[in-house]
Amino acid sequence: MIAAGTIVLLRDDEAQADRARAVLQGDNRVLITDVALVESVWTLLGRRERRGPYS
Numbered sequence: 474m475i476a477a478g479t480i481v482l483l484r485d486d487e488a489q490a491d492r493a494r495a496v497l498q499g500d501n502r503v504l505i506t507d508v509a510l511v512e513s514v515w516t517l518l519g520r521r522e523r524r525g526p527y528s
């Protein structure tokens with residue numbers, strides 16, 4: 474099993490994104506933790522979409 478963190482899920486370099494995509498779509502099982510998923514959503518929402526005491 475391979476663990477994928479936020480840094481793997483949100484690639485902006487095309488070559489690195491291609492490698493990450495190949496791993497995620499490959500035959501190995503990939504673990505995406507709750508923390509990595511929440512960090513990804515938080516990052517993709519952007520600052521103006523986040524509201525609350527910690528924005």
